[in-house]
Amino acid sequence: MKKSKTLRLNFIKKHRNAFFRTGLIITGLVVFLVLLGLVWSPYDPTAMNGEEKLSGISLRHIMGTDNMGRDVFSRVLYGSRVTLLIATGTILIGSFVGTLIGALTGYFGGLADDILMRIMDALFAFPSILLALVFVSLFGTGTWQVMVSLGIAFVPSYSRIVRGEFLRCRDMDYVRSARLQGASDLRIIFLHILPNVKNVLISAILIGFNNAVLAEAGLSYLGIGSQPPHASLGKMLSDAQQYMLSSPVYVLGPGLMIILMVLGFSFLGEGVRE
Amino acid sequence: MRYLIKKACMMLFTLLVVSLCVFLAFSLIPGDPALRQLGTNGTPEQLEALRQQMGLKDPLPVRYGRWLLGLLRGDLGTSYVYKIPVGSMLAEKIPITLSLALISFVFMVLISVPLGIYTAKHKDGVLDHIVMVLNQVIMAVPPFFAGILITLVFGMILHLFTPGGFISYKKSVPGFIGYLIAPAFAVALPKAAMAVKLLRGSVIDEAAKDYTRTAYSRGNTTNGVLYRHVLQNALIPVITFLGMALADMVAGSIVIEQVFGIPGISRILLTSINNRDYPVVEAIIMGIAFLVIFINLLVDVIYRIVDPRIASGDE
Numbered sequence: 001m002k003k004s005k006t007l008r009l010n011f012i013k014k015h016r017n018a019f020f021r022t023g024l025i026i027t028g029l030v031v032f033l034v035l036l037g038l039v040w041s042p043y044d045p046t047a048m049n050g051e052e053k054l055s056g057i058s059l060r061h062i063m064g065t066d067n068m069g070r071d072v073f074s075r076v077l078y079g080s081r082v083t084l085l086i087a088t089g090t091i092l093i094g095s096f097v098g099t100l101i102g103a104l105t106g107y108f109g110g111l112a113d114d115i116l117m118r119i120m121d122a123l124f125a126f127p128s129i130l131l132a133l134v135f136v137s138l139f140g141t142g143t144w145q146v147m148v149s150l151g152i153a154f155v156p157s158y159s160r161i162v163r164g165e166f167l168r169c170r171d172m173d174y175v176r177s178a179r180l181q182g183a184s185d186l187r188i189i190f191l192h193i194l195p196n197v198k199n200v201l202i203s204a205i206l207i208g209f210n211n212a213v214l215a216e217a218g219l220s221y222l223g224i225g226s227q228p229p230h231a232s233l234g235k236m237l238s239d240a241q242q243y244m245l246s247s248p249v250y251v252l253g254p255g256l257m258i259i260l261m262v263l264g265f266s267f268l269g270e271g272v273r274e
Numbered sequence: 275m276r277y278l279i280k281k282a283c284m285m286l287f288t289l290l291v292v293s294l295c296v297f298l299a300f301s302l303i304p305g306d307p308a309l310r311q312l313g314t315n316g317t318p319e320q321l322e323a324l325r326q327q328m329g330l331k332d333p334l335p336v337r338y339g340r341w342l343l344g345l346l347r348g349d350l351g352t353s354y355v356y357k358i359p360v361g362s363m364l365a366e367k368i369p370i371t372l373s374l375a376l377i378s379f380v381f382m383v384l385i386s387v388p389l390g391i392y393t394a395k396h397k398d399g400v401l402d403h404i405v406m407v408l409n410q411v412i413m414a415v416p417p418f419f420a421g422i423l424i425t426l427v428f429g430m431i432l433h434l435f436t437p438g439g440f441i442s443y444k445k446s447v448p449g450f451i452g453y454l455i456a457p458a459f460a461v462a463l464p465k466a467a468m469a470v471k472l473l474r475g476s477v478i479d480e481a482a483k484d485y486t487r488t489a490y491s492r493g494n495t496t497n498g499v500l501y502r503h504v505l506q507n508a509l510i511p512v513i514t515f516l517g518m519a520l521a522d523m524v525a526g527s528i529v530i531e532q533v534f535g536i537p538g539i540s541r542i543l544l545t546s547i548n549n550r551d552y553p554v555v556e557a558i559i560m561g562i563a564f565l566v567i568f569i570n571l572l573v574d575v576i577y578r579i580v581d582p583r584i585a586s587g588d589e
Binding site: 078118119122125126129130133134136137140141173211214218221222223224234237238240241244245248251255258259262263266269270 | 300427559
């Protein structure tokens with residue numbers, strides 16, 4: 001009873017927090033647009049129309065059209081779905097594997113901990129977009145390959161965070177008493193300590209989301225990721241750049257969408273931390 | 275001194291581990307480099323001869339040893355695609371990418387340190403609030419999009435520089451640096467925003483500690499306390515961030531080079547990835563790994579100069 005009350009209080013406090021609220025609104029809008037794109041878009045994202053190349057903003061095309069006469073808004077809807085999908089996959093892989101490594105090494109310590117953490121340190125020092133590029137060059141380009149590559153690149157940061165928390169918790173009283181009651185190591189790790197690490201992990205996941213969106217956008221800008229004719233926000237920007245003199249509005253649609261996504265997640269992360 | 279030698283040894287060991295990982299990863303992936311180089315119209319005998327010549331028939335440890343010795347001697351291998359030494363392919367590109375990263379770094383420090391100190395000093399002031407909101411927005415803008423907007427506004431509308439008009443450092447050093455200013459700005463902005471936030475928080479934390487009050491009670495002025503006491507401690511966490519940011523900036527430069535049409539290592543790296551030209555990719559990764567690890571060593575050394583507590587702690 002008491003626990004649920006404090007939980008609710010926390011929830012209300014989070015809602016009062018301006019960062020969290022703004023983040024919720026922006027992320028809600030982004031998710032709504034992505035879901036909308038699943039069931040409806042004004043035009044087919046790959047349908048070309050030779051009559052209307054690089055048209056500016058109009059009622060028929062609220063973000064204009066691209067160099068092949070495709071509707072930018074429809075393509076942005078499709079592209080943000082891909083970006084969100086890759087970001088979600090990246091975070092799932094990164095946080096799952098990272099938590100597993102961090103929990104086991106932090107709890108057990110020993111030689112495996114030393115070796116794994118050396119490797120994680122070396123990987124962590126490496127800029128994540130470069131790390132992803134390295135894995136992409138091993139796996140090949142494409143949506144799934146990029147997701148796995150970015151996912152691996154995100155493992156070190158989560159494993160470091162989780163390991164730190166486990167190191168802090170493993171000799172606390174509640175863990176000792178669980179051990180005295182005969183709970184197995186795995187039970188202690190996943191049922192006793194992990195729930196206490198939850199808050200730190202959630203904040204890290206939200207911050208990870210905006211890094212993942214930024215990294216995916218960067219990779220697809222470099223032409224790595226989903227391949228044409230499928231739309232991706234980064235690729236659209238690199239196309240738009242070539243037609244910037246004749247149609248400067250083309251860069252705005254995909255660019256603003258990326259900014260909205262990142263901003264939403266970073267506000268949420270900021271709000272949770274406060 | 276003993277500590278430094280220990281650290282340098284650790285650095286060499288880490289590099290060795292990295293080189294082993296890189297070598298194994300690129301040797302074990304499916305695909306026959308000889309077959310790719312020869313194309314589909316070679317005879318089996320030619321293929322066999324080429325494998326022999328490329329040393330692909332030797333066992334893995336021998337190949338690793340040969341590759342590593344080559345690296346130590348400065349021989350980075352031969353490109354599969356262009357069939358010229360990788361070293362000569364990269365030699366002209368590395369200074370360009372490094373210059374871009376360094377100029378970006380200088381920009382980041384020049385923007386973030388004064389702004390971080392100012393906003394901490396005038397906490398909750400008007401400028402502080404504006405900077406805090408602006409920070410959050412800037413961090414959300416991907417550097418390459420910032421680069422595109424900078425090209426649009428400063429290049430195409432205001433004509434402050436010519437987009438795509440890169441000038442080689444061999445032709446004119448001032449022209450070269452002049453062209454890099456806009457891209458460096460794009461690389462530096464998001465990192466500067468993070469640094470401002472970090473430094474501001476750090477200064478505010480330190481200013482609330484007891485020693486600050488003591489310093490005031492001894493009759494120091496606000497600025498005296500800030501610059502002689504608070505800042506020395508507040509800068510310590512920022513140094514780690516700056517070190518990591520420098521490594522990130524090398525990666526950031528690679529993306530931004532594409533935006534501004536700068537012929538640095540970016541284009542070679544991307545085409546090599548697409549062509550599966552592994553010797554080139556391996557060489558670039560090893561180069562960046564060396565840089566990253568070296569920067570970490572540097573941060574360690576600077577740490578001990580700034581914070582004597584660390585040095586006295588383990589000796």
